Amino acid sequence: MAGPEQITLSVERMSCASCVGRVERGLSDVEGLSDVSVNLATEAARFGHAGAQSVRAAAARLSELGYPAREARARLAIASMSCASCVGRVEKALLAVPGVLEVSVNLAAETAQVTYLEGALSQADLAATATQAGYPARLAEAEEATSRSARKEEEAQALARQLRFAAALALPVFVLEMGAHMIPAFHTLIHTTIGMQASWVIQFLLTTLVLFGPGRGFFAKGLPALLKGAPDMNSLVALGTGAAWSYSVVATFLPGLLPAGVRAVYFEAAAVIVVLILLGRWLEARAKGRTGAAIEALLGLQExxxxxxxxxxxxxxxxxxxxxxxxxxxxxxxxxxxxxxxxxxxxxxxxxxxxxxxxxxxxxxxxxxxxxxxxxxxxxxxxxxxVGAETTLAQIIRMVEEAQGAKLPIQGLVDRVTLWFVPAVMLAAALTVLAWLLFGPDPALTFALVAGVSVLIIACPCAMGLATPTSIMVGTGRAAEMGVLFRKGDALQGLSDVRVIALDKTGTVTEGKPALTDVVLAEGFERADVLAHVAAVEALSEHPVAEAILRGARAEGAPVLAAEAFASVTGHGVRALVEGRDVLVGADRFMAAEGIETASLQGEETRLAAKGRTALFAAFDGQVAAVIAVADPVKPTSRAAIAALKAEGLQVAMITGDKRETAEAIARELGIDTVIAGVLPGGKVEALTALRAAHGPVAFVGDGINDAPALAEADVGIAIGTGTDVAIESADVVLMSGDLRGVVNATHISRRTMRNIRENLAWAFGYNVALIPVAAGVLYPAFGILLSPVFAAGAMALSSVSVLTNALRLRRTAPVMAESAPARCAAAQPAQQPAQ
Missing domain, CATH: 2.70.150.10 (Calcium-transporting ATPase, cytoplasmic transduction domain A)
Structure with a gap:
């Protein structure tokens, strides 16, 4: 008997034999694993497993041990997906592959993003799995996005040809049958010329050409899916049109099998259903081509x-x-x-x-x-x-593609519903037929057929499957055009839920380029001597404040001195030996920790801080020598941006390491609600936790360099002013612009997109909840209304097109705060109120 299937994973961070032992023992404890073997030289772990779930458990155990399995990502182009049920089946098939961790399938983009364990399988294996599930797949290249709209245009043209052919065949069928019902004179004309039997035969020939010509795709895809026990939208159409056609064939050629009262044909329903669904798919193809316009535009920028x-x-x-x-x-x-x-x-x-x-x-x-x-x-x-894939533009394109293919938390409900939706619809159709046969008036068989086919046709879950991904594609694409890059898909939803925008100060609210403004000396010290010694220390520091002091000292012609034994105390200050003197430069807490008395200059420090300036003490050999102040001008756009955020109903907080007096001076100027001052770099995480507890979800806005812990801790981390350095792993959202206007635009497009998704889902679910009972005949006892299968097909097509059209409205979203020449010119003017 064959043993359990073997798999090999690439393992990180193993450096010695003890690491190997820990990994082997840890994996051996995981249920479902056997024959664990770990190789340090190849950095690999091999073991037998009981299925995909046990492999995922192994990966989780490796992460707990501190030796994570290497992960890789693949992007597949998936064909033949037509509805939300298809999405669920593709995801289910891929997740069943041992080594696959996460799968996100996008119906609108016709792609699947797969996170899998490196070494466990190949990307070709993933494509083969989706293909075997009935959805042909291939590896998607980044460059193919340029041809996506062209491919969609070709698809639309092919559908248009099929639509024209089907419509030309269906029109005579519709005229012959419905004309005879609606116009008595026309009915008489058919009787006295060709006769009703000949009319039915003509309808049979034309409808057969429609079903097995332009409509053959529904049967070619739908019936195999049905036989596999995984019915999809094509299965519903094939069953509905096939039932109408089959009943009509019996009525035409074997009328003796049916009671006289129910001998009727529904060829026009089968033919027109195919025409209307082809019309809907043609409109969908055209709309889908436009959803990827942002990616196409970005790719068009590449030389x-x-x-x-x-x-x-x-x-x-x-x-x-x-x-x-x-x-x-x-x-x-x-x-x-x-x-x-x-x-x-x-x-x-x-x-x-x-x-x-x-x-x-x-x-x-x-x-x-x-x-x-x-x-x-x-x-x-x-x-x-x-060059190549490492350029800023290539990184932007990758981010947008990943965001467009992301699955938001709101999609989870849709997936759970739609996976079982088609089988439920088929059951509902069967129960409808049964109810009409048992309780319906004569001719019960006719009523049962009409109601059953209407239920099958009207309930196709296309709109459900398109509701979320189309809005994501258009919304993130429009955001990219506005300079807002959603690196992580769930940030699109998360940002719409935040209640507090927490701002880093330096480089975010302010320019990040402080300048020396004041030097207040203690008794017995000279300005040039103090500046020379302080500049010698600060020359070894990379802090923006240090650079400001150094520039100011050089501008005043201070002597250039050398420092040694330099040390930096994070969040406090710096110290070094300069010409034998122990020089300290830093905040009052630094002086207090070193036992240096600052009372003689404390009033000056408080006065400068109240002006919005950052005041530091300088001490020589344990004696305070001066208070040195620097100011960082507030960005000209910060005030308006903060006002716009507050107008959106958001709380705005500022987190800074500056003294409270300095921070509150800036907050008063800008209208900031909450100030958290005197925070050390590591304390920003605790500050965010406190804000979240007080107000709800928090977004943190920082420069993406020294704010990594806070960006990671926030519900949504926004990296601002990053320019060309867009590869920031800590941030959820990256802003290409250098000021807070990008934050306003990001929150605006996030809220607009989520509102658009909710509108789509409300339409898609509401449409089915409302019309399935109508199609089943619930209105017939009271009002005598029974929905025609033709109307059902039209309504189904309209549902999908409505969802796509609504999503495309996001392309017209305008920035709340657009970049403008006057604003840019204003940025060149010095700020009236200096601050850091």
Whole structure:
């Protein structure tokens, strides 16, 4: 008898034999695993398993032990998905593969994003699994997004051809049957010319061509799915139209099998149902092509060729062949093919497509340039620093693609419902037929057929499957155009739920470029001597305040001194030996910890802090020497952005390491509700916890560099002002712009998208809840109303198109606070109220 199936995982962080022992013991304790073998040289663990769930348990155990299994991601292009039930089946099939951790299938994008354990399986295995489940799959390349709209256009054109052919065949059928019912004279004309039997035969021929011509796809996909016990939308259509056609065939060619009172044909219902569903799919294909417009636009920014200097020659090469270090020549008007640094030349570069800034940015030697931006009238020589998949633009495209393929928490309910929806509909249709046969008036069989087919057709769950992913695709795409990148899909929903926006101060609310403003000396000290010693210490620090002091000292011509034995005390200050003197520079808490008396200058420090300035003490050999103040100008757009956030009903808090007096001065100026001051870098996490407890979900806005713990702790972490450095693992949302306007736009597009999703879901679920009973005939006893299968098909098509059309409205979402030339010019003016 064969033993359990074996699997191999790549394991991280093993460094010695004891690590191997811990991993082996840990895995051996996991239920369902056997024959565990761990190899340090190959960094792999091999074991027998009892299925996908036991492999996932093994991965969880490895993470607990501190030796996580390496994960990888694959993106598959999935074909033949037509409704939400298809999505559920693809996900179920992929999750059943040992080694697969997470699956997110997007019906609108026709893709699946799979997180799996490296070494356990290959991407080809994933594609094969989806294909075997009845949904042909292949690995999706990033470049294929450019052709997605073209592919959708081809699909729409093919559907249009099928639609025209089906409509041309169905029209005579509809006229012959419905004309005879609605116009007595026409009914008489048919009787006296070709006769009703001949009319039915003509309808049979034309309808058969419709069903097994343009409509054959419903049967080719729906019947195999039905036989596998996994019915989908195609199965419902195939059953409904097949039942109408079969009944009509019997009535036409074997009338003796039916009672005289129920001999009728429904060829026109079968034919027109196919026409209407093809019409809906054609409209869907056209709409889906537009949902990916943002990705297509981003890909259109990538330059295909580059002019480079190699071997003393100037060559034009494919941009994909660029290497780091290449010298790229940029002619006037050329698009930058890669990220780089200017080596020679001056020009203005239009960066609006990346940062949203409307005015071209001056570039000269040493300035960074970003791939996808457009050179102005000058010529530049640029050294490539990031090429291919590592460029800013490529990272942005990846982020948008991942966000568009994400599954929000709200989708969980939809998935649970739709996986069982189609079987439930088939059961409802069967019960409807049975109820009409048992309790319906004569001709009961006719009524039963009409009601059963209507239930099957009207309940196709296309709208449910499209409700969430189409809104996500359009919303995140529009956000990217506004300079807002949702790195993690659930941040789109999370940001709409936040109640507090917590702001880091330096570089977020303020410019992040402080300047020296005041030096108040203690008795017996000279300004030039104090500045020289303090500058020598601060020259070894990387803090923005240190740079401001250093620039100020040099501007005053202070002597350049050397420091040694430098030490930095995080959140307190710095110290070093300068010409034999022990120099300390830092906050009052630093002086207190060192036992240095600051009472003589405490009043000055308080006065400066009240002006919104950051005041630091300087002490020489244990004696306070001066209070030094620096100011960081508030960004000109901060006040308006904070007002806009508050207008959205959000609480705004500021978290800073500055003294409370300094922080409150800025808060008063900007209208900030809550100030948490004197916070050490590690204390921001506790501050966020307190805000969450007091107000609810919190978003933290920081610069993405020194705020990583806070960005990770917040319900939604927003990295602001990152420019070209978009690969920030801690943040959920990345803003390309450098000020708080991006936060306003992010919250706005998040709320608009979630509202759009709820509208779609309300329509999709409400449509089925309301119309399935109507289709079953619940109104017939009281009002004599029985829904026609033709009307049911039209309503079903309208449902899907309505959801797509509603989602596409998000493309018209305008930024609440758009970048503007006046605002940009204002940013160049000095702020009236300096602050850090």
């Amino acid at each position: 295909r060729t580059a002019l480079v200097e190699r071997g003393g020659e100037t060559l034009e090469i494919d941009a994909s062949q660029l290497a780091v270090g290449d010298r790229i020549l940029l002619r006037p008007g050329a698009r930058v093919p890669a990220d780089g640094v200017v080596l020679d030349g001056t020009s203005n570069v239009d960066e609006s497509m990346i940062t949203g800034e409307p005015l071209p940015v001056a570039k000269s030697k040493g300035a960074p340039v970003t791939g996808g931006t457009v050179n102005g009238t000058g010529s530049l020589t640029v050294r490539a620093t990031r």
